Amino acid sequence: MSDWTGRFFRAPIFTPGAAEALAAAPMEAAAVWRSLKLRPGARVLDLACGTGRHSIPLARRGAFVVGVDRTASYLKEARRAARGLSNCLFARGDMRRLPFEGEFDAVINLWTSFGYFAKPSDDLKVLRGAARALKPGGLFLIDLLDFAWVKRSGQRRRWDRREDGAYLLQEADWTMGRDARIVNDWTILRPGKPALRCRFVVRGYDKPRLYAALRRAGLEPVKSWSGLGALARVKSSGRLVVLARKPAR
Numbered sequence: 001m002s003d004w005t006g007r008f009f010r011a012p013i014f015t016p017g018a019a020e021a022l023a024a025a026p027m028e029a030a031a032v033w034r035s036l037k038l039r040p041g042a043r044v045l046d047l048a049c050g051t052g053r054h055s056i057p058l059a060r061r062g063a064f065v066v067g068v069d070r071t072a073s074y075l076k077e078a079r080r081a082a083r084g085l086s087n088c089l090f091a092r093g094d095m096r097r098l099p100f101e102g103e104f105d106a107v108i109n110l111w112t113s114f115g116y117f118a119k120p121s122d123d124l125k126v127l128r129g130a131a132r133a134l135k136p137g138g139l140f141l142i143d144l145l146d147f148a149w150v151k152r153s154g155q156r157r158r159w160d161r162r163e164d165g166a167y168l169l170q171e172a173d174w175t176m177g178r179d180a181r182i183v184n185d186w187t188i189l190r191p192g193k194p195a196l197r198c199r200f201v202v203r204g205y206d207k208p209r210l211y212a213a214l215r216r217a218g219l220e221p222v223k224s225w226s227g228l229g230a231l232a233r234v235k236s237s238g239r240l241v242v243l244a245r246k247p248a249r
Contacts, residue, residue: 016050048113052078127217180204
């Protein structure tokens with residue numbers, strides 16, 4: 001589980017600002033707003049914000065949002081999209097080394113932007129950093145691929161047609177044991193261009209494993225869903241959304 005992220009999180013391999021993702025973002029942001037019971041003026045940290053597709057709709061609803069990501073090109077796109085929004089800021093940083101302390105009413109981490117690191121202890125640093133960034137009683141919302149669903153579905157190979165006309169082949173495998181992981185090899189076939197290949201590796205979190213990690217980080221799980229918004233009513237969505245709270249003093 002070496003550091004594959006620098007090779008994967010770049011165009012034309014993967015962009016969180018694709019048209020399909022942007023189209024779904026307002027519904028997802030509305031679900032986040034409701035789940036966290038946000039109000040105008042609430043301070044929100046969007047952890048691994050990508051191109052800001054959730055930060056910006058939340059800011060437009062009146063929240064003060066800080067987005068953090070490690071990919072400079074994504075942040076450049078986010079700042080361009082947020083131009084004119086004084087309540088939406090973006091910073092480049094490592095999610096394991098967050099500098100905030102008691103500043104936010106809520107922290108969000110969406111669309112499997114967690115579990116990338118070689119050691120489980122690094123995941124714990126992320127969660128502890130999120131807990132430290134929250135005010136007492138603040139809420140943490142995390143949304144990721146449900147490893148329990150991955151094992152049940154058994155889907156190891158799929159083709160997708162991308163917006164740019166390319167075809168994406170995803171070939172998934174997973175390992176079991178104490179440190180379960182999902183390995184997804186991507187092959188992108190583009191007309192008239194060489195094929196692109198890259199690997200996506202993420203730690204396998206089901207609800208018990210995620211709840212245990214949250215508690216170790218000082219966050220108390222409150223409830224869980226199988227997706228954001230309408231997906232919360234779809235039992236086989238493949239998502240795991242968990243709301244946790246930082247204890248009040």
